[in-house]
Amino acid sequence: MPPAGMTMPQLWPSLRQEDESLLVLGIDTATLVCSTAVVSEEKLVAEYTLQVKKTHSERLLPFIAAMLKDAGIDLGSLDGVAVAAGPGSFTGLRIGIVTARALGQALEVPLCGVSTLEALAAQHPLFNGIICPILDARRNQVYNALFQGGRKCRRLTEDRAISLARLLAELGKRQEDVLFIGDAVPVYQETVADALGPRACFMPQESAICRSGAVARLGLAKIAAGRGCTWRELKPNYIRRSQAEIKLQAQAAGGD
């Protein structure tokens, strides 16, 4: 469906003007946190973050509207929209992505899907050891990716769904400290501490949750480099297929 070979420089030729900084809107609805932010190249301009049991569908758009109004930012002055594209709750991801796609279609601005796990890790780039975001994936698994912290922060694994036992076994083979962040930490903190002892590090809650400021910052870097996409290409990264597909495939395999 999306036309192939469409690149950013053609679509948005004069994205960066000499005297003005890019403004990118960030959205994160991958977990219970509903967060929206605006960043420029120099600073975090605004960030609204809410962590309550209220549907993202009701909250997100009024939140964006209120934040932009309070920050005195005209919707038309946005140069792009970045969104936490997954992993995370399927419904939560969809609300963020659908909102970003509609903004991209209506405003004709570039979009950027950012890994939820990468955005979490990007809040602690200088940690001296392994950064290990974990999101609750239910079915006895967590969504996870590993990052090497330090001055040259880099990714060690793909985004994946993995059982906590396997993740801990993987980390047990290493020597460095491991920083655990993400919404699965409160669920598994004791097990993790038991398995890794003093190597396991935890952040206070406010530094351990998804924040759209980080999503917007990572998105801005990609969009500025011409590596954004249009609404045609932006999709969630669910990691998992639907239960119905998994079941059907298992039945087909069992029937052979």
Add this chain to the structure above:
Amino acid sequence: MNKTLILGIETSCDETAAAVVSGGSRLHSNIIASQAELHRKYGGVVPEIASRRHLETVNFVIEQALSAAGCTFSDLAAIAVTYGPGLVGALLVGVNTAKTLAYALGKPLLAVNHIEAHIAANYLVQEIQFPAVCLVASGGHTTLLYLAARGEAELLGATRDDAAGEAFDKIARVLNLGYPGGPAIEQAAQSGNPEAFSFPRAFSGRDDLFEFSFSGLKSAVINTVHRLEQKGEKTPAADVAAAFQQAVVEILVEKTRLAAAEKKVKTVLLAGGVAANSLLRDRLEQVLREDGRKLFYPPPDLCTDNAAMVAAAGWDLFREGKFAGLDLNAVPVLDIFRQGE
């Protein structure tokens, strides 16, 4: 360009649709991306799969609807969307798309009840004389309504268990006729004998005259099929389909006829996917003609889920200035009466 162009968006079940309608009756475009093929191997709509496909499709369908109508976002007067009833995850895609477009474009947002949208499909086809009685029958609902005027629907009765279309789907599955069940049953029934089996018709008493029940009929059909299987006999699928279809149609026709008589209306409307069933159309038309009433129904592509009907129903909200807020949410279970107004 016409000042009353409304973009309609529909994602309540397994059709992703967008359409442009002006003045609440003139169709400029009507784009429907059906997911039926995607759900066929599961024998019914899988909500998670439907939600995923809606997300991938909805903006493309909107783009096509605008270009087919020869207009752009800036020409629109408002954006209308189905916010319920339906599958919550599926509805969320349309609702959040519509809200965001309305916000980003600075256009009013219209929250449309899917059942009222089905009724409004009739306004796209012809001028309707009110008052009228309308039967909405589809995979999700079986509802009888009294319409004093356009946009003024009053509930007379609904189904207490399965929707008519749902019963069609289940029986089609039992008979291995495929999905969706409505067209499958209708086709199989063409070569069947409707008198080969006698299935029960539930016509209730005076106090629940306009309510429907299809679970007893459904069980009777399933039991018949199982009994034949136990005896090792081959199920005459065409006969069962024909007898089942006849029973459903008789129930729908009888209740609608009674409602039209009680409300003393000259006009009766059919709406919803089951309204595409030709036996239902023919029988109902016949009995109503005997009573001196006239039946109207939309063409098949406006009976099944589409966004033109959403845009048409949105027009009634637009005229009254009933705009929805940016906090609009999907409402999976929704009465015909708009609450909190």
